[in-house]
Amino acid sequence: MKITKFGGSSLANAKQIKKVFAIVKADPDRKVVVVSAPGKRFSADTKITDNLIKLAEQVRDGQDTDHLLAAIEERYMDIIAELGLDQTIKVQIEENLKKMVASSYSSYDQLLNTFKASGEDNNAQLVAAYFNQNGLPSKYISPEKAGLYVSAQNGHTHVLPEAYTNLEKLCHVQERIIFPGFFGISKEKHRVTFSRGGSDITGAILAKGLKADLYENFTDVDAIFAANPQIVAQPQKINHLTYQEMRELSYAGFSVLHHEALRPAIMANVPIRVKNTNKPELSGTLISKTRATNDYHITGIASSRGFMSISIAKYLMNEEIGFVAKALKIMSEHGLSVEHVPTGIDEISLILRADQFKSAADEESLLQELQQRLQADKVYHEKELALLMIVGEGMVSTVGTAAKAMTALAAAGINLKMIDQGSSEISMLFGIDAADEKRAITSLYETFFKANK
Numbered sequence: 001m002k003i004t005k006f007g008g009s010s011l012a013n014a015k016q017i018k019k020v021f022a023i024v025k026a027d028p029d030r031k032v033v034v035v036s037a038p039g040k041r042f043s044a045d046t047k048i049t050d051n052l053i054k055l056a057e058q059v060r061d062g063q064d065t066d067h068l069l070a071a072i073e074e075r076y077m078d079i080i081a082e083l084g085l086d087q088t089i090k091v092q093i094e095e096n097l098k099k100m101v102a103s104s105y106s107s108y109d110q111l112l113n114t115f116k117a118s119g120e121d122n123n124a125q126l127v128a129a130y131f132n133q134n135g136l137p138s139k140y141i142s143p144e145k146a147g148l149y150v151s152a153q154n155g156h157t158h159v160l161p162e163a164y165t166n167l168e169k170l171c172h173v174q175e176r177i178i179f180p181g182f183f184g185i186s187k188e189k190h191r192v193t194f195s196r197g198g199s200d201i202t203g204a205i206l207a208k209g210l211k212a213d214l215y216e217n218f219t220d221v222d223a224i225f226a227a228n229p230q231i232v233a234q235p236q237k238i239n240h241l242t243y244q245e246m247r248e249l250s251y252a253g254f255s256v257l258h259h260e261a262l263r264p265a266i267m268a269n270v271p272i273r274v275k276n277t278n279k280p281e282l283s284g285t286l287i288s289k290t291r292a293t294n295d296y297h298i299t300g301i302a303s304s305r306g307f308m309s310i311s312i313a314k315y316l317m318n319e320e321i322g323f324v325a326k327a328l329k330i331m332s333e334h335g336l337s338v339e340h341v342p343t344g345i346d347e348i349s350l351i352l353r354a355d356q357f358k359s360a361a362d363e364e365s366l367l368q369e370l371q372q373r374l375q376a377d378k379v380y381h382e383k384e385l386a387l388l389m390i391v392g393e394g395m396v397s398t399v400g401t402a403a404k405a406m407t408a409l410a411a412a413g414i415n416l417k418m419i420d421q422g423s424s425e426i427s428m429l430f431g432i433d434a435a436d437e438k439r440a441i442t443s444l445y446e447t448f449f450k451a452n453k
């Protein structure tokens with residue numbers, strides 16, 4: 001049995017939904033179909049999820065919502081009309097949207113989560129209606145009905161273990177299941193979304209819960225490539241990579257698969273295959289526990305912007321027991337997540353995502369607090385950083401990867417601000433100025449993927 005997830009680009013209009021139908025119908029093993037909300041139809045288009053977020057903000061700020069609500073409704077209505085669906089689903093989605101806007105919510109957070117979740121929820125109902133009307137018996141099942149329980153802590157949504165037991169019961173459903181991605185329900189029965197791109201996580205949770213043989217993730221590219229195709233033109237395709245490699249690469253910027261989708265798949269050892277909805281005959285990319293490492297030792301090069309570093313300098317820091325712990329405690333008191341901590345003898349740097357600060361004043365006051373409480377000689381920050389990551393299981397047994405990478409970066413005139421090797425030895429991280437990202441990735445790609453050809 002397969003769990004088959006389709007991303008927003010695969011469901012952006014009626015033409016795409018017809019392709020999705022053909023793909024599902026072609027394989028009786030495609031029992032559970034996870035859908036995203038309609039995504040972009042062309043590059044300047046807006047995803048329904050982004051419009052729902054704007055709509056929630058308008059409601060919060062007491063602005064007029066008529067125009068945006070009509071635009072959201074129109075996206076669904078255009079698809080319904082073009083697919084020739086009957087009135088029932090049209091009325092159902094209109095009513096769902098009306099009810100969503102008219103309901104009262106105990107907090108803005110609850111309102112926002114409900115609005116965001118409606119994008120996938122209405123689309124799942126639409127897709128189920130289309131499948132049924134075209135002779136493929138299908139059933140829309142919501143996270144409420146299935147018991148996909150989640151909890152939200154510090155703005156982070158996690159699946160609860162009992163969700164897996166609940167989801168197992170879906171095995172008995174005879175029809176194809178059409179399941180909305182991106183959200184679960186809290187114990188208080190409120191809808192809670194995962195982070196952006198989170199329908200990938202729903203697919204992985206269902207794959208574990210239903211003990212699927214394969215998790216198929218359909219998107220708009222032929223495969224996962226060795227570098228982001230938005231940065232490197234026509235990068236090399238990756239045929240096979242391990243869960244661990246993908247986890248590192250997706251965390252570091254390969255947005256094609258959400259990095260949190262790896263954990264459920266790893267726990268249940270369900271392989272993932274990423275495929276193109278527009279060319280389903282292609283084999284795409286397989287992600288599984290192991291792969292043969294002799295064909296290539298570097299699998300991919302990823303990058304991500306939006307980081308900053310806070311550096312703390314103090315003479316004899318290395319002799320002060322618990323110094324790093326104290327610094328991290330201050331960060332956690334402010335609810336700040338620190339992603340990397342490169343250290344020297346008299347200096348440490350805290351690398352974190354910059355969007356965690358609400359204002360420049362918050363940043364300044366944190367720097368002062370760190371200086372005072374740690375009695376540091378100097379505390380300073382650097383913004384607009386990008387992190388580059390080179391990933392490959394083969395790095396463990398290959399000497400000279402760091403030298404090769406640094407030579408490539410030096411040749412491109414890139415100033416390195418940080419270097420860190422993952423303790424698993426399958427990844428290497430470099431901090432650079434965000435403005436140098438494209439040049440750095442291009443140079444690394446040329447060195448590792450083109451030089452030997």
Ligand SMILES: Nc1ncnc2c1ncn2[C@@H]1O[C@H](COP(=O)(O)OP(=O)(O)O)[C@@H](O)[C@H]1O
Pocket residue numbers: 006007008009010036039197218219220221223224225226227228229230253254255256257
């Ligand atoms: N290394 C990579 N390989 C393939 N695609 C990548 C990579 N890095 C980033 N991407 C981007 O991921 C996109 C697909 O992910 P996403 O936009 O979430 O699709 P979906 O709409 O299917 O959820 C691709 O269009 C591509 O631009």
Ligand SMILES: N[C@@H](CC(=O)OP(=O)(O)O)C(=O)O
Pocket residue numbers: 006007008009036037039047049050119181182195196197198199200
């Ligand atoms: N629609 C949500 C969830 C998602 O996974 O979407 P997509 O499959 O289009 O990345 C988002 O835009 O974040």
